[in-house]
Amino acid sequence: MEKNNSKYFLVIVAIVAIVAVVALFKMLGSSSSISAQDVTGNAIAMNQTNTTGNMKISSNPTGVNLYVDNVFQGATPKT
Helix, strand or coil: CHHHHHHHHHHHHHHHHHHHHHHHHHHHCCCEEEEEECCCCCEEEEEECCCCCCCCECCCCCCCEEEECCEEEEECCEC
16 A cells, blocks of 8 residues: 555656646746657757747648647648
8 A cells, every 4th residue: 555655646746846847937938949750750840939829730631630738629731
């Protein structure tokens, strides 16, 4: 039973740490550099900024499921 409690404790500590880091970035309002890879493995450099705007997402073939922040937004193409 004590082994399970230590696992839960570590999970809770990890969640608190993640929430603290996210809150810190939101409070600072800073921009940072992030990177991603396309489906062929080529690196794509992106700069994260705190602005709003529009996006158009397309794919070949069309009909690919699109998720933003793990929330289903529909299928491609999508504006």
